[in-house]
Amino acid sequence: MTEKIVYVHFSYDDETPTPVLEELSKSRNGSVFAGLNSAGWPGKGETRILWNDTFSGEGRNILIAGAGAKNAKDYCEIEMLNERRENARVAAGAAVNALKGLKVDKVLMELLPGCETAQAEGAHLAQWRYKETELAKMPKLIEPINGAHDDWMTGVRAAKAQNFARYLMESPANLMTPTIFCEKVTERLNPLGIKCTTHGKDFILSERMGAFWSVAKGSAEEPKLLKLEYNGPSNPSGKTICLVGKGVTFDAGGISIKPSANMDAMRADMGGAAVTVSTIYALAMAKAPGKYVALTPLAENLPSGTANKPGDVVTARNGMTIQVDNTDAEGRLLLCDTLCYACDTIKPDVIVDSATLTGAMCVATGWACAGCFTWSTDLATKLTAAGVETGDRIWRMPVFNSHKKKISPAQLADLNNTGPRWGGACNAAAYLRSFVPADGPEYAHLDIAGVMDTCPGADDPSYISKGMTGRPTRTLAEFCRAYSSSS
């Protein structure tokens, strides 16, 4: 059985070919353009396939994907991203998706100069599917048309890391419990030399993580605290970066139970943990510089006889008391203890947490970007810049003292775990900020609730198929790489 190969090339909105496509068509007596002219040249993200384009007997399957404007910018001010590279992700992803179900063994893709990494990301993010039966319908292999390319492999690794996060998030909560999460992550990361340590209930209690435990005790599933340590081959910055990720493997809301509609999506309420471990995975695969510690508190948030009750008061590791008025604001209870633990025991220079924290963040920016809450303009600038590069954007949000006042002091305790609906994401960020000393590490909180899953009925972005996204893994990895590379 001969291998079914498809050659992927690109054209632009002005119906002009890339130089490689131009050469190809000339070498085939113009047959390609003849095909395109009759089919119509593809717009951005569209594709045209010329099956068995025959010339001098040698039939070739040729797919042409639209790469948007030929003069796309390296920085589009409106979209706040590298448009040329994002167009390349979209076009490469569209080419792969167009071949679903066509039993293609190999895709050989023309590389667009300066966009090789982006093309590999778009193609391999588009290729991934959670279900084996769906994955089997996708092209088996996607490679550069002229052989190996370093920047292409950079994109392949980045997509592989994000796809691992997608796998962790998409998995049903009964098959991705705190225990299983630790097992799967250790199995995948340990072979890369990443030190993986799993702590259980006894550790959580002995470390006085009373807020974390107050959530976890409502479930029969044992909570875990997973710690990852990765040291790159060098560390020009001399800094230690600690990444923290919210790992609620199922969030039913607890006694303050969520509405039943779409509650299944809360299997991905460990998206912060997934993105965090996948960022370490990406850095290790790339042998990136830097010194990193990652911490992911993992638990289920369920209603039960042992669950938090609205109004309960719990004590965090640093002695602060918290009135749990809303048991569905549980992520901040896991995170506050973990932030204290990081500051006390790791003493990092920088902490970045990722959490599917609030519905208010989803309302604020939708699926477009993650929200960054920080007092450090330098961190905000670097995180935003990373999003411009990867196309998975981050937008700075306010976390002012006025937000802190909305949740502190509480009637019965130092802090309330919830405040008014208005500014909910900012109030949550102000809560977390209270657990990182002002003179301590530079700290940024990323609320990724809005980018946890794909937008129903839309392809935004088009190279990620319906389901959990693993966003913003590539951005967090790019931030870490850039931060640690500069002295």
Ligand SMILES: N[C@@H](CS)C(=O)NCC(=O)O
């Ligand atoms: N799991 C998060 C995002 S859905 C959550 O339950 N947040 C509580 C809230 O009030 O937004």
Ligand SMILES: [Mg+2]
């Ligand atoms: Mg899960």
Ligand SMILES: [Zn+2]
């Ligand atoms: Zn919740």
Ligand SMILES: [Zn+2]
């Ligand atoms: Zn939650």
